Amino acid sequence: MSLANGRAYLAIPGPSVMPDAVLQAMHRPSPNIYEGELHDLTYSLFPDLKSIAGTAHNVAIYIGNGHAAWEAALANVLNRGDTVLVLATGRFCVGWGEMATGLGVNVQTIDYGDKDSVDLDQLATTLRADTDHKIKAVLAVHVDTSTSVKNDVPGMRHVLDMVEHPALLMVDCIASFGCDRFEMDAWGVDVMVTACQKGLMTPAGISFVYFNEKANAARGDCVTGYWDWRPRINPEVYYMNFYGTAPTHHLYGLRAALDMILAEGIEAVWARHATLAQAVWAAFDVWSVPGGIGLNIADPEHRSHAVTSCFAESPEGDRLRNWCEHQAGLTLGIGLGRTPADAYFRIGHMGHVNAHMIMGVLGTIEAGLKALDIPHGDGALSAAATVIAKATRGGA
Template sequence: MSIAHGPHTLAIPGPSIMPERVLRAMHRPAPNIYTGPIVDLTHSLIPDLKRVARTEGNATIYIGNGHAAWEAGLANTHARGDLVLVPRTGSFADGWAAVAEGLGLRVEFLDFGNRDPMDPAAIGERLRADTNHEIRSVLCVHVDTSSSVRSNLLAIRREIDAAGHPALLHADCIASMGCDVFEMDAWGVDVAITGSQKGLMTPPGVCFVFYSAKADRARDRSDLATSYWDWRPRTNPAVYFRYFNGTGPTHHLYGLREALDMIVREEGVEAVWARHALLAQALWAAFEAWEAPGGLELNVRDPAHRSHAVTAVRLPKRGTALREWCEMRFGVTLGIGIGMADPGTPAWDGFFRVGHMGHVSGHAMMGTLAAIDAGLKALAVPHGAGALEAASRVLSKA
């Protein structure tokens, strides 16, 4: 017998739960893609996207996932053979580096492991040693979705400036934008990328690249930007179809408009950040109460460096069993571990992840934690007591 019948909860770190009103906005016939309401709607998206990214710079929309955004950002700012520095805190830095290498760029890693944030001082030291300014960009994953490590981009920008280095600062905000505090202009980020399917609460399929005037000057020497990836024709185009270099992702645009209404015009970006911070603190309180020898352990030990959107959890040899129990018996889907396995173990058996991004409420958070609590008991996983009480105390103080 299963009690998973009824509404299912998706607690993976993207795609996140899609609000019903976003899905309803998308459920319509195809529009005229040359003139009329879809043109005005698209024009209205750009200012609100920039409000979410906290920038007065440029915003572009691409049809594609986060990997597409990686390629777009790199192609517009580099020439073949350029050197990029990749401070690594998880598997998504590896993926970004692979895209860079595929474009013919040289990649140098600073590996900080899978549990700790980037060390800004170490980045500054490397840049000071680069007296010939070979390094063209520093590629920083703000929140690595695999490890749930969140790094301090402002401190990294200060180190770049203190080193007197001209490198661009790129930020992968796919897991963080619309969830964690991110201030593109105030933090001196030159290129920021994100996708539609996490904090922006829209189905996967579109991605966004924000860029500064300094980044656009790098476009002058780039030899990688094909007619499709080139961001200049897509920025403030005189002809509508140039937004997308062809047919636009029409139904995603309808959904995105509804999602941005919710984020920017109704709840407000700062309130969205505060909600995510509070829900994350409740989740951490529960997991800290559960921690026990032989049981689960939060991957990131310092709360100051934990994501407010995703939490990676270590559970030796039992992560898969817990995930399967929660999904099949309770109707709650948790995320698999990605690239976090210890040597000699299956790809993700020793880890799982909880996504708490986008359209998430206190009710949803407590339901997910209750499912995990029941699973730990059913599987006889060693764990401490009082987790749900700890989480509810955090939320009760809101």
């Protein structure tokens, strides 16, 4: 017997749950790509994308996943033979650095492991030692989806300014955008990359590169016609927004998703994600006992509000994840890039999520712990409910 029949819940850290409004907006015939409604809708997206990112600068849309945005960002600002500094706090910043290597860029990496955030003092020491300013860009991940660590992006800008280093600050916000607070201009970020399938609640397939005038002036020789962001932000004709046919149905879905975010208000969206993440952490604080499960990131200040990386004794992480999916209809994320992989799993709490969904995730995990005889403390659901009750006390 299985209790998984019924509507499944995809609680992986992207693609995230898609709202009915997004799906309905996309359920339509192909539009005229040459004039009319699609053009108006497309140009309505840019100011709202900028507003959510907290920038008055530029954003280009690419048809591709987050890796496409990585390459576009690198190609537009770097020359072959340039050096970048990669601040690795998990699999994804390492991957961005590997892509830079493939473009003929020299990569210098500081690896902080899988459980720690960027050490700003070490960053300052490294940048001070670069007296010839060979480092052209610092690559960092705001939230690494594999580890769920959240890095101090404003702190990185402070370090760059303090040591008077001219390197571009380039930040991956693929996991965090629309979930964890991010303010591009106020935080001094030169280039930011993100994608549509997480906090933006749209099916995977489009990504975004944000950049300021300093980054735009750093034109490198890695860029080719398709990746060049300059025609995309000043298109002579509509198709240059995408260097070809528009991702038509994604644009309709994205418009609906942005409308939902703006109606709620970005501050309220960030607050909702913070409360739901804290509910998850409260449950794990109670569950965590020797030989049981626990949180990957010890310091709450460095935990993401979008994704939580968890561990158990090997192979209990995989056993619990498989039980949740096949016995209860809840899909959790795999231990991506972790060793041993069967000890780790991840919970996505990003985008279109609310209190009853998160309580359902936690209740299902607790049922799995009991069914599999994995050691755990009692009272986790009560602890999570208390977080939610406290955040909403007095609300109608």
